[in-house]
């Protein structure tokens with residue numbers, strides 16, 4: 001393919017560095033015990049390589065930092081708001097912009113506007129904050145992703161696809177009027193950063209239009225999705241990421257966005273829409289929950305960094321290095337026989353904890369255990385994406401038992417080097433060698449909402 005270079009080498013060089021802390025095994029024993037075996041409760045100063053999340057952990061460019069100095073901190077009508085609006089319109093194609101402090105701010109507003117109690121909100125797998133906002137507004141989430149997405153070894157190139165039959169069955173069962181909207185994630189975080197194809201997006205649009213159902217895109221990693229479409233889908237090889245992104249967005253009515261992922265910033269998000277009435281309502285509501293409609297909880301400088309981030313993040317060189325780095329780590333782990341979700345996703349490597357620890361039943365929290373073991377071995381911080389993240393069923397009170405029990409090694413954009421990648425692979429391998437000595441965990445404290453952030457555990 002014409003855009004591919006021989007290597008995924010970074011299209012930048014390093015100008016500023018941030019020292020890392022190394023700890024001893026003894027110190028790490030103490031830290032992880034104090035953190036209740038929850039990597040979210042570790043202090044970052046005690047972490048060596050931080051693969052907890054790619055959210056807000058990106059390195060900004062000199063151009064973005066220069067933009068920070070151009071912050072117009074006027075309460076109303078900031079120059080940076082208009083710059084951001086222009087870039088959102090140019091790259092994502094929506095008419096209207098409502099900035100929010102981060103992605104969940106946008107999810108909150110759109111859920112409140114579009115969901116009536118008792119409505120259904122189908123989606124291609126859930127995302128934690130997205131589903132919670134839907135539920136808090138009386139909606140019922142229904143998973144309509146293809147079955148392949150729940151199988152960590154299935155090599156389907158677009159495991160983020162919607163199963164159109166599942167969607168159609170739901171429409172037949174409850175009627176189009178009871179469906180608030182369809183949420184489309186691109187790429188699908190909880191499935192392992194797996195993309196959705198353009199063909200599938202087009203089909204979802206056709207089916208929902210027939211029934212007058214809206215589509216809301218979770219555009220958080222839509223640029224990474226666009227890169228996969230360019231690489232994997234026929235007819236898109238020679239299109240630019242920008243053209244592909246515009247087409248992705250054209251099949252939806254609105255988008256919620258966490259700028260902390262694709263857009264190479266540390267904070268920020270937005271809601272983008274086409275419908276004038278919904279926009280009017282969102283613009284009223286943002287004043288109550290986030291800030292005036294021209295800043296939405298962000299400083300002017302944050303909006304400027306995000307506007308510049310849109311342009312940088314949409315470059316194919318950037319995405320090739322970004323996703324190339326993940327593929328480098330993934331391929332090395334596969335060579336070592338370590339079970340990971342395949343195909344390798346866009347923002348993270350997902351270790352398959354069920355296969356890693358086949359002797360641990362799901363209620364012994366194998367993924368939570370693996371994340372703790374990895375920290376103990378090397379100070380690398382990862383996160384659980386399994387039964388703890390899945391939470392409880394509101395009606396029955398029982399845990400959800402997700403098929404996928406994963407540990408996510410998430411790579412911040414433009415932050416770590418290939419040598420850091422190698423250290424990570426070596427540490428996972430070490431933990432794999434010692435897998436039979438591990439007994440699992442029990443939960444000793446459970447918060448009511450998004451329990452994975454603050455739950456505490458003890459060793460069994």
Ligand SMILES: *Cc1c(COP(=O)(O)O)cnc(C)c1O
Pocket residue numbers: 055102103104105127129130185189218220221257258259260261268269
């Ligand atoms: C991070 C994320 C969100 C929520 O965004 P925040 O900026 O963390 O509030 C929503 N959807 C997906 C897919 C995400 O990864």
